Amino acid sequence: MTGSDATPSFRLAYVPGVTPAKWVRVWQERLPGTPLELVAVSAAEAPGVLRDGAADAGLVRLPVDRAYFSAIPLYTETTVVVVPKDHLFAAVEEVTAEDLADEVVFHPLDDTIGWEQPPGRPAIERPATTADAIELVAANVGVLVVPQSLARLHHRRDLTYRPLTDAPQSGVALSWPEERTTDLVEDFIGIVRGRTVNSSRGRTQTPAADKAKDKQKPKGQAQNKSKGQGKAQGGKAPARAGGRPAAKGGAAKRGGQAGGKPRRRS
Structure with missing residues (x-):
């Protein structure tokens, strides 16, 4: 091929x-x-x-x-902080950056949050990946801030996460x-x-899509379309009320002269 x-x-x-x-x-x-x-x-x-x-x-x-x-x-995405399940943060609904001031916060090399200045205390060494940082959090060495989808991706039974209200979002x-x-x-x-x-x-x-679209149209539309085509092709003009056809050239003439008296037959 x-x-x-x-x-x-x-x-x-x-x-x-x-x-x-x-x-x-x-x-x-x-x-x-x-x-x-x-x-x-x-x-x-x-x-x-x-x-x-x-x-x-x-x-x-x-x-x-x-x-x-x-x-x-x-x-x-919502930004969250990942912590061990027995951490103090697990007892609250949300966390602020100020709450992280005394925490070791991991900042992995593949971090996806655009920090101007990451919160908390920096770790001695930056983990290579988010997965490595998750292992360190599980070991109760520090906490990790990530988009919520990454917290779900790296879910562990011994970890949980809480929204970080004043952090940049991804x-x-x-x-x-x-x-x-x-x-x-x-x-x-x-x-x-x-x-x-x-x-x-x-x-x-x-x-196939065109046919499906046509089938969805009401039958009345198709009938009206056919009538319109018939008129365009020179069909008879519609009859006046009472069944008599409309006269050509405008108003009907009486006795051959518009508005005049009938002619006398010779």
Whole structure:
């Protein structure tokens, strides 16, 4: 099979904590002949993967380089602090950055929160990954601040988390190289934006979609359309009330002369 004969596919990168399942399901329903390949990458790797063409688009964490990438923000996550279940914070509903002042707060190298100054006391050494930091929290060495989806991803029975009310938040976006906005990228944009298959901003509709749309129209509309076509093709003018046809040329003439007396027969 040559490259020109190969079935086109769409490669979607996604970072930890992001769940693309709902969009993938819609893609498979709408474009069953076009495979969608998922590419798992770290938040730090995502820009390079998109630049190199290893993925057509990605579900990434903001910010992105807007000089090179287009991006559609999708949602913003709640920021939480992960602590052991027997920690004091487990007894409250939410935590503030000030509450962390005396805590060792891990700041892993793959941190996804744009801190100007991380709260709490820094650890002696920064963990390489969020997963490594979770292990240290479980060992009761310190606490960790992450987007809520990462706290769920690294869930452990001996840990819990609470919202951190005054911390920066992490945004998730669909991003792709602006110069490579292909038809398949446009299709996926339509899916994440919730456009219907028959949306006027979508791509060309299939004949099956057109037929399905026609079946949904009320029968009366189809009948009125047929009558309108008949009139345009030179059908008879509609009769006046009482069943007599309307006279040509405007008002009906009496006795051959408008408004005059009847002529006397010779």
